[in-house]
Amino acid sequence: MRKHFTRFTMLGLLIILAGCASWIDRGESITAVGSSALQPLAESAAESFQTNNPGRFINVQGGGSGTGLSQVQAGAVQIGNSDVFAEEKNGVDADLLVSYKVATVGITPIVNNNVGITNLALEDLRDIFTGKITNWKEVGGKDQKIVLLNRANGSGTRNTFERWVLDGQTAKQSQEQDSSGMVRQIVADTPGAISYVSFSYVTDEITPISIDGVAPTDENVMTNEWVIWSYEHMYTKGEATGLTKEFIEYVLSDAIQDTVVGKLGYIPISKMQVQRDWQGNVIE
Structure with missing residues (x-):
């Protein structure tokens, strides 16, 4: 009887795990890791997105920009959050990654x-x-x-x-x-x-x-009078697709940019009067 129970319990667990894997493969769950400076915005946007899209999940974690860039380059996560350009990080091949600037801080x-x-x-x-x-x-x-x-x-x-x-x-x-x-x-x-x-x-x-x-x-x-600032990037390995693309587009939408971004202490990209490249040069 006990063997029977164990066998069926393990079978049920395997079915559940297979179902989860299939669910993730369908693009219903993604993970964003990296910058703790960007984390409050990413978490707030994820919570709002999930409320509006039941059954779709965005897992947000910190760990620092270096972790975000290395993890997304390795394909371990779908989004690498970073408040530095990929070009600034040793060991990161910026040519493999695509930057989506979602705010300034x-x-x-x-x-x-x-x-x-x-x-x-x-x-x-x-x-x-x-x-x-x-x-x-x-x-x-x-x-x-x-x-x-x-x-x-x-x-x-x-x-x-x-x-x-x-x-x-x-x-x-x-x-x-x-x-x-x-x-x-x-x-x-x-x-x-x-x-x-x-x-x-x-x-x-x-x-x-x-x-x-x-x-x-x-x-x-x-206006760049205060020069200690950076872009908040969401990096993907190649162009974003599926749920990853939908979530990044949501972060860039008016629903988030016009309300949540400012409320949490960030600056919408659209309000910046100057731009800088990865070397810190102001772009006219």
Whole structure:
């Protein structure tokens, strides 16, 4: 009797798994992996898409832009979310991938609310992250040790921040975190802490920092007066097809671009007054 039960249980399980495989093969489920900066938008769009399309599923995961690009290139996922161009990542063949720019995001330095600083010169910010300045009193703040927090290697947010702030210099070794949400929480909880996040992660828990008197605002990103920004890409291996194409088109639709994008702290592509290529050059 027990053998009978086990045999039929295993048979049922195999039938279910076969059905799932067939369901995925029909294009009813896809996975998007990568940038944590893009993750809130991707998750919100996925939830809305699934509500409007019962039985079709979009699985969204983080892991960083490097993970997204490598996973989509390997064919392990259908969408690789990235806030850097594929051309910027070692080991990624950009010729195999197709970019769909779904939004723009600004990136801002953030500090613990008790630091007492709201503006820094770019040179001072660079000196903080390279370890030349180690106490807030050196830049007009409290007599308090500066605690550096970085995103992990492979993070597109880190790549963009270091590109525009460090100007080729090497960041001082410090604690690293994979998640933008965790970075924000640690900065909020740690006296003297400084790091950086995309605008979409800025809350009252932390203080965003202006640079040379320029505030980290959407308006300043749109004109490139605030230069620490990046495109949010959804990459596919070859042209998007099937459910992948439908979902990306949904993210680019007015339903998402005109409401969800701005609400979550991103900037619709259509509102950008400048464009940049993968090398950072402004395209006229």
